[in-house]
Amino acid sequence: MRKFVVICIVIFLCFTLSAGTVLAQSITFNVGQPNSSLFYGSFMGFGAEWDPFLFNTNNLNRGVTEADWTLNTQRLKDLNVGIIRLMMQLNWATSDPNLMNWNYNSQQMKSVFKYLDFACQNNITVILTDWGWSVRNSLYANPTDPRFGQGIAMYLDEFINKRGYSCIKYLIVGNEPDNEIELQYGMDAYETMYRNVDAALKAKGIRNLVKLTGPDMGGQWSFMGDAVSRLKDILDTYDFHRYASTSETSNFGLPGTWESLWSHLDMWRGDVNYRDSNASGKQLLLTEMGNDGGTTNSHPLIDTFEYALHMADYGTTLLITRINTGIAWTMHDVYYFDGGQFMEWGMWRYKNNNWSIRPWGQSFGLLIKHAPRGSIQAPINGTPTQTPALSQYHAAAVKRPDGKWSIFLVNRTTSSVTMTVNLPTAPQSNFDRYVFDRNTSAAFPNQLVLPPVGTVSNASQLILTVSGESFMVLAEQITTPSPCPSATHDVNGDCRVNGADVVVLITNWLRGNCTQMNCDLTGDGKINVFDFGTIAADLIN
Structure with a gap:
């Protein structure tokens, strides 16, 4: 009897362990209805920082040509980039603190206009950011000087009204002020600076042309909250930066959900809602995103698969937060300003490396391509507003502007997992399946836009089945309706020739052709007995 009990216990333990193993290798994601109200508007797309230096003197002297410009901009077209963040400095356009003399013909300003030309011609939304260094380094001794705000309003008027750069939709004043302007001059001075800009835009009659955005928080949480409370009456949109750790995105080794990337992002929607009674009508933008641990100019993991999977996971998590865009740092490597500052954070490398593509350009490119501007985010397993449990498996889904689904799946473990995705309604078309894993960059070294597999x-x-350490994207296919194969004399477009077509002809008797219908079947310029004869022949046959 004792031996029998032992055997039963062994069998039970084996079954339990086996079942536990199976359960550990499967996960279900229940996708809710896409909901723009829940997510505070439509998604503005993923983009990148694209600062206007490629055609400044420094890079031209290093051999940059129009062919390089064409290569770089074609990649933006291939990705269908819909939004960028673009640097500007007041002192690029004037060295006169009294704003009487302006120079829009310098090579730096020509480079700015080249970028803006491309952005507006290709319907790319621009988040223009005056870095604020005209206060810190050159024109003015203090950000409270009203001429700083007036100068910004003057060049913005030049950009939008005189040069037609209407794709500039957002204006940020001061990059990461908690690390620069506010840190040096204090919160009162920072607030005064923003109010001066608001007043100058109004005085210039252009306040309605851009959304004044801030506070562009670089990491000091107390600054973010204080800035929202102080400036909520003039800010149209809120923004912040987040360079997340690998453990934040993957959820490995975290003590609780409060340390997850989802919590560190979505918390700001709750915070601005608490501080601003009108926040429900204001977007929340993530205007710099990346992996922590880097310097200003580079990141030690930028060339690695690990960085690429981190960015895929980051974007997937962002899609189930109440944030309206994600801007990666940066589009491509380039020399900044006119010295030796080489920015080495890009999705692809610089000219001396043949503009070669980094792995994270491919993984993040899938997000840019398949979660475009105008998509509607969908909740996953009740998130938001429910805080998701810690997991190494992540999912997101959007309805694109074309009405089709895109689904994003991340597996941060080293083992394959079965993922069940339950959609609220059946899709109309099949999905193209894209996969990014450790083999992708070697298999497609020169392809920024990955092909479906x-x-x-x-x-x-x-x-x-999602393999270990991989990113899978399902993009519902776009179908083109096939023309009617044989109903060549179909008048009303229902792919049949019948009495309904005769009624249309009678209604339009002796007129010219019908609007949006093909009534003139004989091509003689009017609806008459010959068109009826053509229909009759089809009906008899």
């Missing part, structure tokens, strides 16, 4: 049949429940 297969298809997934359309169904409201999708059961997928």
